[in-house]
Amino acid sequence: MRTSLQEIARCLAFSVRFRRKTVVLICASWIAAQGVARADPQSDFEAGSAAFDRGDVIVAIEQLRAAADSGHVPAMLRLAYVLNKAGDNEASFRMYLRAAETGNLEAVLAVGVLYANGDGVEADPRQALSWISRAAEAGHGPALV
Secondary structure, three states: OOOOHHHHHHHHHHHHHHOOHHHHHHHHHHHHHHOOOOOOHHHHHHHHHHHHHOOOHHHHHHHHHHHHHOOOHHHHHHHHHHHHHOOOHHHHHHHHHHHHOOOOHHHHHHHHHHHHHOOOOOOOHHHHHHHHHHHHHOOOHHHHO
């Protein structure tokens, strides 16, 4: 069950209005039992992308990771990009690899390029060729260049 912030505010306002410890404890227990639900993965992805666009890298990573952890592949790609820009190249590589393992061709190409450049992973020309070839053989335009 999702708990909206309005429901939480109503419960807390009720608790304050009656100033009863029991009511406060019941309200706190109810909130803990319900939990504040995370947005759906697409909403987390959109919020994380917007946060990155406005320069809030910390919030961007948090939101994008929530979506990526739910299996949202576009969030994996964006998170990998954000992590790379933030200088966490190893985490970026791992996230691109995770997205590539879903079959996403953009991520497959990115893994190959990262292997070629030694960015976040030890440079490995054979691995680079393997990943880039996989993207090209699947018809991914940028890999055909």
